[in-house]
Amino acid sequence: METILKTVDLTKKYDNRTVVDNLNLEIKKGEIFGLLGPNGAGKSTTMNMICNLIKPDFGSVEFMGMDFRKNKNKLSDKLGYIPQHLAIHGNLKAWENVELFTSLYGIKGAELKSRIDESLEYVGLSERRNDYAKTFSGGMKRRLNIACAIGHHPELIIFDEPTVGIDPQSRNFILEKIRESNKNGATVIYTSHYMEEVEAICTRIAIMDNGKVIASGTSEELKKLVSDDTNSITLEEVFLTLTGKKLRDM
Template identity: 50%
Template sequence: MLTVADVKKSYQSKEVIRGISLEVREGESFGLLGPNGAGKSTLISMICGLIPSSGGEIRIGGKLVGKHLREIKQLIGMVPQDIALYPTMSALDNLIFWGKMYGLSGKKAKVRAKEVLEIVGLTERAKDRIETFSGGMKRRINIGAALMHEPQLLIMDEPTVGIDPQSRNHILETVKRLNEQGLTVIYTSHYMEEVEYLCRRIAIIDEGKLIASGTKKDLADRLAGGSVLKLAVESAEPSFIENLKTLDGVEKVITKPDGEIHLHMESETELLSAVIGLASRSNVQIHNMQLAESNLETLFLQLTGRTLRE
């Protein structure tokens, strides 16, 4: 469905996308995971043909973006971060408007708008103005607008930012159901748990680079160690950090800006007592110890030295 080959994007002398390559298969739900500012939205804008790339090649359905943009736009439904709706118009009229923008006739747009309202669970609010909706309901209509022309590929750019948990869950369930019905989905987020729930294959982006990709199992297999020990300590000397790295079973040690220390390790059984013993000998006071199983969040931390939300 989508092929991105060595795509780059520069603004003047600043390179914001640095040679990203990936493929999205027909019928799958593919996750783009990364912190704010990683380049996800820029990459999505290039895929949709909204901005040109500075290098590389993008194809959708075998068609080259930039040369077959009209045909490609009929294949894509785009859900932007920002709400793209007219606040003084009703939900139904907004959907009809966007249906016509995609080329639907007035009659077909009205029929499809009612179908879409049912899909997003807002049929009873069809004639209410958008300005009376909650943030979560606006986002659901925003998704509905992208579904009006029955696209083959739905691209969602951070669709749950700033909404309540109930609306977030509704959106996730809707996306999952649409994918199960055969719609190809690209879902971008900096919420690891959303991508884990929706997507079988995932690409992790940071600072304009693709730093890891594959199935959840593929990514989990890349982790150095099966769990992470988080230490909150007081005034740890550099020698203490270096000594932690020498303990048996420790694969990697990362010091966070707030002073917290993360130990990636193979097995915690004997290591916990070794850490406590080392802290005691080094006169380092441990305020808190937390053991966490490795997941996409810890993989990202391991690869970049920071969390997804930093």
């Protein structure tokens, strides 16, 4: 399978503390790649470096075969980023939020209108398109957050903990949509603390700790690292065995 994104010796230090340490990830086109790790493992820093939001101290990100930092102009419209925080404007209506963020990729006029309709339909907010985002529930805001990142039809979508703080129905809806996006051809990078979500949707998973990938593979392959009886062990048990039970954010 063709590689869509590759990190090469990606390293980031803050105050002599290495947050991401020579990270080498390879994400294949068409897969849903899950990135797991305890708090402070370096996931968010890795995501930020992949999205060009922070500069690595060393190493590079290759996206579609090119150095992303050097070819940002050519490649930025191929990437969709759904941040963990709700990066939407409460004082804008749902359709205006989607318009604002979709238009940043050069889409305009009738095409933009059609993409707004499509994105809102996709996340089930068509009927609330004229309502202000500030009147939405947590789950609806999460869905709008997603709609704002997919209108430009990115080839790689990064979901950074998209289901934090929402009810099971909304969570299920979002997971279904991630699967649907993937079926439609998008490659997905997915980070979450919910193991069952990752296990349910990801085709391949990497577990990060202390800035490094300590294990990667399919869910089955990861379970085999801990026990031969893969039916009797959960991904969470694998995660705790590999990363330890000590609290990380003390």
